[in-house]
Amino acid sequence: MKKTKPRVCIVIPAYNEDAKIGYVVAGIKKELKKSTYSGEIVVINDGSKDNTALIAKKNGAVVISHILNSGAGGATATGLSYAQQNNFDIAATMDADGQHDPKDVIRGVEELIKREHDLLIGSRLINKQGMSKVKILGNRGLSVITYILFGINSTDSQSGLRIFSRRALEQLQWKTQGYEFCSEMLWRARQIGLKISEYSIKTIYTDYSRAKGQNNWNGINIVKSLLKRRIAELMG
Amino acid sequence: MSRYFLLFLLNLPFVLMGLLSAVTQYKLGRSTKKHAISLISLWVIILVGLSLTEPIYSWLFANNLTVSEPLSLFDVIQITAIVIVFYIANRSIAKVAMLEKRVQDLHQELSIKLSKK
Numbered sequence: 597m598k599k600t601k602p603r604v605c606i607v608i609p610a611y612n613e614d615a616k617i618g619y620v621v622a623g624i625k626k627e628l629k630k631s632t633y634s635g636e637i638v639v640i641n642d643g644s645k646d647n648t649a650l651i652a653k654k655n656g657a658v659v660i661s662h663i664l665n666s667g668a669g670g671a672t673a674t675g676l677s678y679a680q681q682n683n684f685d686i687a688a689t690m691d692a693d694g695q696h697d698p699k700d701v702i703r704g705v706e707e708l709i710k711r712e713h714d715l716l717i718g719s720r721l722i723n724k725q726g727m728s729k730v731k732i733l734g735n736r737g738l739s740v741i742t743y744i745l746f747g748i749n750s751t752d753s754q755s756g757l758r759i760f761s762r763r764a765l766e767q768l769q770w771k772t773q774g775y776e777f778c779s780e781m782l783w784r785a786r787q788i789g790l791k792i793s794e795y796s797i798k799t800i801y802t803d804y805s806r807a808k809g810q811n812n813w814n815g816i817n818i819v820k821s822l823l824k825r826r827i828a829e830l831m832g
Numbered sequence: 833m834s835r836y837f838l839l840f841l842l843n844l845p846f847v848l849m850g851l852l853s854a855v856t857q858y859k860l861g862r863s864t865k866k867h868a869i870s871l872i873s874l875w876v877i878i879l880v881g882l883s884l885t886e887p888i889y890s891w892l893f894a895n896n897l898t899v900s901e902p903l904s905l906f907d908v909i910q911i912t913a914i915v916i917v918f919y920i921a922n923r924s925i926a927k928v929a930m931l932e933k934r935v936q937d938l939h940q941e942l943s944i945k946l947s948k949k
Contacts, residue, residue, distance in 0.1 A: 640943075658947065659947060660943050660944055660946075660947040661943060661946070661947065662939065662943050663939065663942065663943065664939060666936070666939065670936065670939070670940070673936075673940060674939075674940045674943055674944065677940055677941075677944065678944050678947075681944065771933075773936070
């Protein structure tokens, strides 16, 4: 990792987020300007049917539009692939619904550099303030399942705020396309020997992010997909 | 010709093709070593099972573990059909996985390239 001014790529996967994407891009752009890092904000428009791409572009983001909706895993993979191809030193992923504080993203980049780790997860469950009990239960449940299936001990395996080193950008790959990629990514990272750690972030829950976020029923689909992936891996 | 020998003879080409396909896919780098080993093991188990059908049946019958009739011609056809379906399913799974990966990569690259225009 370079010692001076690392180039940071902020990846925001988005699907039908025209109500919030402008605010999210503007917020992170402001924080990036205030920081010592140079960088780019990349919105992966995952086949949205609204004005997500247009609004993101107007607010100064580079927009990569998926022709087909691929899911959060596919959109994140495209964003990180863009960061890798364009030689960014660090990449950060954040949600497009405004639940992440842009300050936490920059703090994550600083933490990653300080700790010299490859993958840093912004955990909403170290400080649970603002999170509903149902959300806590759902996220804890998925973290326990991630531990049982893959042996990964994480307080918030489903967090969308993640920071990646150059090494992670070059080596990390996963197969699932939906939200289950969050757990699979941690598993793959451990398989290739990346250094993983967590840091505490705050969650900004609004009516909008509550409505857009994952519900616990979708967690069942995630578990099914993870089980399938685990069995497929056992077979080779 | 004994029905047991006919069963073995009819299934042998599919088992050999299955084994050959597992080895080829691994040698061409299209599957992992673990996957190749599990597929080869499965086909070897099927081959051993088919070649020992008669002694296995005789042993089960002698020990009162089965009361079923000896192998009929219909059984031969049915077992052969199952082996063929297993062979086709394996090939299909491998092809679908490969195509899925190629489509994902293509979609990703295309989206990035188009965004630069």
